[in-house]
Amino acid sequence: DIQMTQSPSTLSASVGDRVTITCRASQSISRWLAWYQQKPGKAPNLLIYKASTLESGVPSRFSGSGTGTEFTLTISSLQPDDFATYYCQQYNSYSDTFGQGTKLEIK
Amino acid sequence: QLQLQESGPGLVKPSETLSLTCNVSGGSMSSNSYYWGWIRQPPGKGLEWIGSIYRSGTTFHNPSLTSRVTMSLDTSNNQFSLKLTSVTAADTAVYFCASLPHFWGQGTLITVSS
Numbered sequence: 001d002i003q004m005t006q007s008p009s010t011l012s013a014s015v016g017d018r019v020t021i022t023c024r025a026s027q028s029i030s031r032w033l034a035w036y037q038q039k040p041g042k043a044p045n046l047l048i049y050k051a052s053t054l055e056s057g058v059p060s061r062f063s064g065s066g067t068g069t070e071f072t073l074t075i076s077s078l079q080p081d082d083f084a085t086y087y088c089q090q091y092n093s094y095s096d097t098f099g100q101g102t103k104l105e106i107k
Numbered sequence: 108q109l110q111l112q113e114s115g116p117g118l119v120k121p122s123e124t125l126s127l128t129c130n131v132s133g134g135s136m137s138s139n140s141y142y143w144g145w146i147r148q149p150p151g152k153g154l155e156w157i158g159s160i161y162r163s164g165t166t167f168h169n170p171s172l173t174s175r176v177t178m179s180l181d182t183s184n185n186q187f188s189l190k191l192t193s194v195t196a197a198d199t200a201v202y203f204c205a206s207l208p209h210f211w212g213q214g215t216l217i218t219v220s221s
Contacts, residue, residue, distance in 0.1 A: 036208075038154075043212065043213055043214050044154065087154055091208060094167040095167055095168075095170070096144065096156040096207065098156060100153050101153045
C-alpha cells in the first residue's frame with residue numbers, strides 16, 4: 001500500500017503570508033495527487049488535482065506542484081477564509097490513500 | 108455538476124451491519140469519467156478511504172477493512188452502496204460518498220452504540 005506523509009501537522013500563519021504544505025508518497029504516484037480543504041462540519045473541497053491542476057472556481061492563490069513522490073500545496077497570500085485543514089490524497093493505484101492532514105491556524 | 112447524497116440509519120448496534128446508499132444526480136453513472144468511493148472520518152480525526160467501485164463493478168477496498176466491506180453499483184437507479192459488517196464503536200464516523208476526486212456528498216454521521 002502507498003503511504004502518504006503530510007507535513008507539518010499544524011501550521012500557524014498570518015493573513016498575507018505565503019505557506020507551503022508538503023506531501024510525500026512512499027512510492028511513485030506519478031502526478032495522481034489531489035489537495036483538499038476541509039472546514040469543520042463540511043465535506044472536503046477539492047482544490048488541486050493531477051498535482052497541479054486548479055479545480056474550477058478555486059482562487060488562483062492556491063497552487064500545487066510535484067511529481068513522483070514529493071508534492072507541495074502553496075497558498076501565495078493567506079486570506080481569512082483559508083484557515084482550515086488541508087489533506088492530500090493519492091489516487092495512482094487502485095487503493096487510494098489520504099495524508100493525515102495539516103491544520104492551518106491563525107498566528 | 109454531479110451531486111451526491113448519502114442515506115443511512117444514523118445509529119447502528121455493535122456487531123450489526125451498516126448499510127449506506129449514495130444517490131447521484133446531475134450526470135450519468137455510466138460515464139467513464141467517474142469512479143465512486145466511500146470515505147469516512149471519525150470524530151476529530153482525519154480522512155480514511157474505505158473503498159472504490161468502478162463502472163465495470165470492480166471494487167477495491169482499504170486492506171484494513173476489506174474483510175468487512177461490500178460495495179455495489181446500481182446505475183439504473185443512479186446509486187451505489189456500502190455494507191460494513193460486524194461494526195464496533197471504532198466504526199463511528201461521518202461517512203462520505205464521492206466521485207473522486209471532484210464531487211463529494213455532504214456526509215452522514217453513523218454512530219455505533221447499543
